[in-house]
Amino acid sequence: MTVQTDRRDEIVDFLYNEARMLDEARYNDWLALWLETGHYWMPLDFKQTDPHLVTSFLYEDYFMIRLRIERLDGVRTFSQKPKSRCLHVLNRPFIDEADDEAGTYKTVTAMHYLETRLDDQLLLGVTATHDLQVVDGVLRIANKRVDLVNCDAAFPNIQLLP
Amino acid sequence: MKLKLADTASETQTIRTLTFVAADGAALPGYAAGAHVTFELGDLGTRSYSLVDWSGDAVHPDAYVFGIQQEVDGQGGSQAMHALLVGQEVKATLPKNDFPLGSDHPVVLIAGGIGITPMITMAAQLQREERHFRLHYAARTQSLAAFLAPMRAAFGDSFVAHFDDTAMIDMATVIANRPAGAHVYVCGPKGMIEAVKSIGAEAGMTPEEIHVELFTTPVTREDDKSFQVQVNSGDIYTVPPGKTIIEVLSEEGVDLTFDCQRGDCGICRTEVLEGTPDHRDVVLSEAERAAGNVMQICVSRSKSTRLVLDIDGPAQRKVPPRPVQITAPQTKTPTVQPEEASMGRYTGNPQAVRALFTGGQVHRDVYIDREIYDLEMKHLWANTWVYVGHDSQVPNTGDYFTTQIGNQPVIMVRHTDGEVCVLYNRCPHKGTKIAIDREGNTGKFFRCPYHAWSFKTDGCLLAIPLRKGYDGTTLESTPNAQGMTPVGEVKNYRGFIFARLAPEGMEFEEFFSGSLSSLDNMVDRSPEGRLEVAGPPLRYINNCNWKMLVENQTDTCHPMVAHESSAGTAVRLYEEMGNPEPRPPAMEIIAPFMSPYEFMEGMGIRTWPNGHGHTGVNMSIHSDYSAIPGYFDAMTKAYGEDGAKAILDENRHNTVYFPSIMIKGPIQQLRNFIPLGPDKTLIESWIYRLVGAPDQLLARTAMYNRMINASTSMVGHDDTEMYERAQEGLTTQGLEWVDLNRLYTGPESFEGELIENGTSERQMRNQFDAWVKFMTMSMEPQMEAAE
Numbered sequence: 001m002t003v004q005t006d007r008r009d010e011i012v013d014f015l016y017n018e019a020r021m022l023d024e025a026r027y028n029d030w031l032a033l034w035l036e037t038g039h040y041w042m043p044l045d046f047k048q049t050d051p052h053l054v055t056s057f058l059y060e061d062y063f064m065i066r067l068r069i070e071r072l073d074g075v076r077t078f079s080q081k082p083k084s085r086c087l088h089v090l091n092r093p094f095i096d097e098a099d100d101e102a103g104t105y106k107t108v109t110a111m112h113y114l115e116t117r118l119d120d121q122l123l124l125g126v127t128a129t130h131d132l133q134v135v136d137g138v139l140r141i142a143n144k145r146v147d148l149v150n151c152d153a154a155f156p157n158i159q160l161l162p
Numbered sequence: 163m164k165l166k167l168a169d170t171a172s173e174t175q176t177i178r179t180l181t182f183v184a185a186d187g188a189a190l191p192g193y194a195a196g197a198h199v200t201f202e203l204g205d206l207g208t209r210s211y212s213l214v215d216w217s218g219d220a221v222h223p224d225a226y227v228f229g230i231q232q233e234v235d236g237q238g239g240s241q242a243m244h245a246l247l248v249g250q251e252v253k254a255t256l257p258k259n260d261f262p263l264g265s266d267h268p269v270v271l272i273a274g275g276i277g278i279t280p281m282i283t284m285a286a287q288l289q290r291e292e293r294h295f296r297l298h299y300a301a302r303t304q305s306l307a308a309f310l311a312p313m314r315a316a317f318g319d320s321f322v323a324h325f326d327d328t329a330m331i332d333m334a335t336v337i338a339n340r341p342a343g344a345h346v347y348v349c350g351p352k353g354m355i356e357a358v359k360s361i362g363a364e365a366g367m368t369p370e371e372i373h374v375e376l377f378t379t380p381v382t383r384e385d386d387k388s389f390q391v392q393v394n395s396g397d398i399y400t401v402p403p404g405k406t407i408i409e410v411l412s413e414e415g416v417d418l419t420f421d422c423q424r425g426d427c428g429i430c431r432t433e434v435l436e437g438t439p440d441h442r443d444v445v446l447s448e449a450e451r452a453a454g455n456v457m458q459i460c461v462s463r464s465k466s467t468r469l470v471l472d473i474d475g476p477a478q479r480k481v482p483p484r485p486v487q488i489t490a491p492q493t494k495t496p497t498v499q500p501e502e503a504s505m506g507r508y509t510g511n512p513q514a515v516r517a518l519f520t521g522g523q524v525h526r527d528v529y530i531d532r533e534i535y536d537l538e539m540k541h542l543w544a545n546t547w548v549y550v551g552h553d554s555q556v557p558n559t560g561d562y563f564t565t566q567i568g569n570q571p572v573i574m575v576r577h578t579d580g581e582v583c584v585l586y587n588r589c590p591h592k593g594t595k596i597a598i599d600r601e602g603n604t605g606k607f608f609r610c611p612y613h614a615w616s617f618k619t620d621g622c623l624l625a626i627p628l629r630k631g632y633d634g635t636t637l638e639s640t641p642n643a644q645g646m647t648p649v650g651e652v653k654n655y656r657g658f659i660f661a662r663l664a665p666e667g668m669e670f671e672e673f674f675s676g677s678l679s680s681l682d683n684m685v686d687r688s689p690e691g692r693l694e695v696a697g698p699p700l701r702y703i704n705n706c707n708w709k710m711l712v713e714n715q716t717d718t719c720h721p722m723v724a725h726e727s728s729a730g731t732a733v734r735l736y737e738e739m740g741n742p743e744p745r746p747p748a749m750e751i752i753a754p755f756m757s758p759y760e761f762m763e764g765m766g767i768r769t770w771p772n773g774h775g776h777t778g779v780n781m782s783i784h785s786d787y788s789a790i791p792g793y794f795d796a797m798t799k800a801y802g803e804d805g806a807k808a809i810l811d812e813n814r815h816n817t818v819y820f821p822s823i824m825i826k827g828p829i830q831q832l833r834n835f836i837p838l839g840p841d842k843t844l845i846e847s848w849i850y851r852l853v854g855a856p857d858q859l860l861a862r863t864a865m866y867n868r869m870i871n872a873s874t875s876m877v878g879h880d881d882t883e884m885y886e887r888a889q890e891g892l893t894t895q896g897l898e899w900v901d902l903n904r905l906y907t908g909p910e911s912f913e914g915e916l917i918e919n920g921t922s923e924r925q926m927r928n929q930f931d932a933w934v935k936f937m938t939m940s941m942e943p944q945m946e947a948a949e
Contacts, residue, residue: 042874044697044698044700044868044872045697045698052857052861052864053696053697053851053857053860053861053864054696054697054698054849054864055696055697055698055699055700055847055849055864055867055868055872056864056868056872057700057868057872057873057874058868058872058874059865059868061746061747061748063735063736063739063746063748064746064748064869066735067728067731067732067735067748067752067876068876070731070734070735071727071728071731071876074726074727074730074731075327075328076327076726076727076730077727078724078727078880078883078884079727079879079880079882079883080727152600152698152701153701154701154702154703154844155701155702155703155873156702156703156704156705156873156882157873157878157879157882157883158873158874159874159879
């Protein structure tokens with residue numbers, strides 16, 4: 001399904017780097033990848049199409065994303081004492097859509113997402129769909145959607161960002 | 163002169179900007195930086211506030227602007243100022259300046275808390291005159307700091323903010339780094355002024371180079387006198403006006419336990435052995451104040467010349483200071499008995515179950531004991547009416563939905579006659595669950611996948627393959643031959659399906675009585691009087707007892723503490739952005755969780771018999787949601803204007819239908835608490851569409867659900883952390899009882915409806931009163947039968 005594009009390597013590197021920033025808790029670097037108009041969506045329903053009129057896990061605008069990041073470092077953020085850690089293990093990304101002239105791309109990346117705190121460890125199978133856009137010659141995240149393969153299960157806290 | 167309030171704006175939870183013009187419309191006299199105006203507030207006396215000017219030139223001001231902090235523990239002056247309405251007039255003096263800015267030196271400005279207000283004016287003037295200055299602003303936390311964004315914008319690199327909780331101001335460095343010949347101007351609390359004076363002196367500054375303006379803490383009064391405090395060692399200390407007991411004793415090396423120093427956290431509560439305290443806190447009850455044998459030593463003083471307090475003297479030994487900790491109430495020597503064998507302690511023993519709730523406390527066994535949990539499943543969850551599902555989940559004949567009542571798997575199904583039935587999810591043959599998908603359509607009958615026994619949708623046996631093999635057997639004489647067993651009783655109340663497992667018991671109407679008004683209000687918010695489930699629920703697991711979740715629904719003293727990490731950070735972030743409009747949606751949903759205690763007190767709590775109750779009698783954190791275009795018109799069309807207003811003016815917060823659910827009427831949300839074990843609970847958080855109302859309402863409801871209740875919700879993370887810590891903490895042998903005493907006044911009746919202060923734990927006690935009732939009501943006959 002992967003389509004042809006001049007930026008293939010750049011896109012793949014971008015996606016791996018993004019995951020690494022999250023794993024290394026470099027959240028400000030990660031935030032800088034985002035366009036401020038973007039949304040981070042994690043649907044609740046399998047193959048959900050509407051983020052507004054049914055519940056999602058996340059449908060975060062830029063303010064909410066910033067709030068989430070800020071909170072993780074808060075003096076009185078007790079659910080992060082001690083802090084959680086996470087690991088993204090990526091499959092080879094698919095580039096489903098590419099428009100080199102417009103600088104827009106859609107990628108689909110399957111991954112294992114692992115989050116741990118104290119004695120607990122959670123493993124999620126997720127599929128991340130990125131809308132990427134070139135702005136001033138650099139790739140940015142226009143929107144990101146993360147689908148949990150077991151979205152209908154009952155979960156404990158998921159505190160970091162799959 | 164007379165000033166007229168022209169405008170107000172909220173800067174933080176407690177600080178407002180008030181803008182006044184001359185009541186007669188005349189031009190206002192000009193003033194220089196550092197000036198203040200004194201307001202005359204009738205019986206409350208006078209209050210002085212510094213003038214705030216951002217232009218740098220207040221020679222011909224259009225208005226007088228003030229930043230005023232509401233002091234809940236003050237004497238009402240700031241509250242009176244906050245309560246002024248636009249257009250109201252108040253008497254005031256002409257501007258007066260006791261804190262003028264010198265003209266021939268570099269300037270370091272240091273402000274603490276609300277002491278920032280004259281500093282803004284000074285900084286603006288210095289900026290306009292292109293003089294060198296630096297403005298240091300110290301606040302307790304970022305969320306309590308006002309005017310951050312405009313100061314950053316106006317003063318750029320000349321402005322530095324310091325927050326006690328992250329990077330406290332280092333006064334020595336601030337003073338050391340002053341330019342040659344600089345004067346320091348400081349406005350803030352006494353401690354800060356004293357620090358600047360002593361550090362400045364050490365750094366070689368002359369008194370003329372340090373300019374101070376004290377903003378008196380609200381609990382200090384002009385007629386405060388010295389008094390003596392005697393502690394257990396016999397040492398006597400003198401507490402002068404302007405100093406608190408904590409300040410004096412701490413300086414003398416007495417090790418005290420305290421936190422807020424504002425009189426509202428309650429941690430420094432101290433027993434008074436002799437003398438008469440002058441209470442200035444907001445923690446103690448009227449009865450405690452009257453009794454006079456306890457006091458909060460952070461703000462309260464003494465009416466008598468000496469107080470004898472139950473405080474140990476200064477440490478005799480040279481030991482490292484203990485970390486500050488909350489002192490546990492004095493208890494007798496722990497009398498922890500070796501654990502008896504679990505089974506048999508409570509089974510068939512209603513007295514032992516009753517003894518677990520004393521009225522003000524509850525024994526930890528209700529949360530952690532396996533036998534109690536099993537008895538809850540057998541008695542409490544069978545004798546009460548438990549929520550099953552909503553009838554819009556099963557609109558067509560044969561539609562079903564699987565869930566649990568307590569630990570009992572059940573199927574809710576639309577029978578061929580149109581009624582909703584609730585059946586135990588078990589084949590009468592071998593026990594196989596008939597349906598395991600969460601929802602579906604079974605057509606006209608259920609068919610067991612194992613041996614194809616089939617049942618009508620009301621449970622009645624329809625057919626067994628090769629049935630003649632049972633001819634003449636004992637099957638016919640057993641209940642198994644009847645089919646799938648229905649639960650005791652089912653009620654469809656305006657679309658909400660409740661069931662009682664026990665065949666006999668309290669009727670639905672008696673069980674819920676007046677509490678149904680909350681469900682009514684939620685349904686009435688639909689112009690068609692009808693709700694529909696919107697999408698799948700959030701499902702999440704908390705490793706805690708189900709009752710902790712139910713209790714937390716009416717716990718109004720936790721949000722501003724536990725949710726400071728999420729809601730407090732949201733408020734701060736928004737302020738840093740300069741309070742842009744329209745507000746980010748998160749501010750509407752999350753920020754109200756930081757509402758102060760007095761808001762929660764004013765919300766009110768209402769209790770009904772059998773464990774039901776709600777917070778938000780007068781208003782709630784859901785009251786200030788923005789209006790959705792078209793909705794009120796649709797409601798008016800359906801109910802008339804008065805009817806619509808009556809429905810929408812009711813803004814109940816959380817209504818608990820004990821034991822199983824909580825609903826939020828104003829945002830059409832229902833949380834279902836499904837016990838999975840003594841230390842494990844499944845929560846489902848459902849939302850509903852108001853049929854006939856604009857979609858924007860549902861969008862807000864869905865947003866609320868994900869922001870507050872998802873496994874990924876920051877607010878949810880705050881709560882879960884507390885429940886799970888409590889579940890773990892309760893296993894310690896240090897104490898056996900959990901406290902529910904807030905606003906408890908002795909033996910209380912839960913018959914009938916009652917409204918109380920919103921921070922009362924009466925609703926939690928109500929739940930345990932019902933808990934005892936429905937746990938034991940089916941235990942006693944069993945005992946008699948056994949005898």
